[in-house]
Amino acid sequence: DGGITQSPKYLFRKEGQNVTLSCEQNLNHDAMYWYRQDPGQGLRLIYYSQIVNDFQKGDIAEGYSVSREKKESFPLTVTSAQKNPTAFYLCASSMGGFSNQPQHFGDGTRLSIL
Amino acid sequence: GEDVEQSLFLSVREGDSSVINCTYTDSSSTYLYWYKQEPGAGLQLLTYIFSNMDMKQDQRLTVLLNKKDKHLSLRIADTQTGDSAIYFCAGGGNTGKLIFGQGTTLQVKP
Numbered sequence: 001d002g003g004i005t006q007s008p009k010y011l012f013r014k015e016g017q018n019v020t021l022s023c024e025q026n027l028n029h030d031a032m033y034w035y036r037q038d039p040g041q042g043l044r045l046i047y048y049s050q051i052v053n054d055f056q057k058g059d060i061a062e063g064y065s066v067s068r069e070k071k072e073s074f075p076l077t078v079t080s081a082q083k084n085p086t087a088f089y090l091c092a093s094s095m096g097g098f099s100n101q102p103q104h105f106g107d108g109t110r111l112s113i114l
Numbered sequence: 115g116e117d118v119e120q121s122l123f124l125s126v127r128e129g130d131s132s133v134i135n136c137t138y139t140d141s142s143s144t145y146l147y148w149y150k151q152e153p154g155a156g157l158q159l160l161t162y163i164f165s166n167m168d169m170k171q172d173q174r175l176t177v178l179l180n181k182k183d184k185h186l187s188l189r190i191a192d193t194q195t196g197d198s199a200i201y202f203c204a205g206g207g208n209t210g211k212l213i214f215g216q217g218t219t220l221q222v223k224p
Binding site for chain 1: 118122144145147149154155156157158159162202206211212214215216217
């Protein structure tokens with residue numbers, strides 16, 4: 001089945017540690033996105049990529065980094081500079097990189113601080 | 115800036131209709147979307163409407179768009195307990211990015 005796979009489902013971070021969240025899609029979509037969701041809030045865009053080897057900062061990029069070396073993969077690293085990383089992280093993809101294409105989401109990764 | 119707003123909570127009885135409302139500020143949105151999120155899961159695309167349409171019906175779902183008032187609604191007919199979830203509306207901003215509302219929690223009582 002085509003879809004978006006995020007792993008792991010749960011992740012724990014120690015102080016001063018970088019952690020990487022995986023996102024893989026087999027939908028042959030060009031664009032991929034990372035969002036952060038906090039309780040009672042909507043989704044906030046962290047980073048997005050419209051094409052391989054290119055990505056742009058979203059609204060809350062500080063403390064995060066990404067790479068897009070392959071079309072299928074868009075990993076997100078939460079660095080130690082992100083002081084409040086506890087949240088639910090959602091990866092999405094779409095055929096094109098604009099809002100006239102619906103975005104399809106993975107099942108999310110819940111990150112907590114140890 | 116661009117903004118999308120929704121009421122936070124709606125409670126209905128099983129079998130009733132639910133209407134979830136959304137207002138947006140950016141009139142340049144080409145499409146407007148409704149997503150459903152169940153506990154601990156990602157967002158599932160429910161339906162979407164093109165900005166030159168007033169209404170779209172898809173089985174139990176009806177989307178109404180009032181462009182003049184920048185108001186979007188999602189009606190769920192014959193609401194079931196399985197419809198209990200958080201519902202997000204989203205529209206495209208003039209930057210091309212999707213802007214999401216805060217989400218409406220729908221509670222369906224048996």
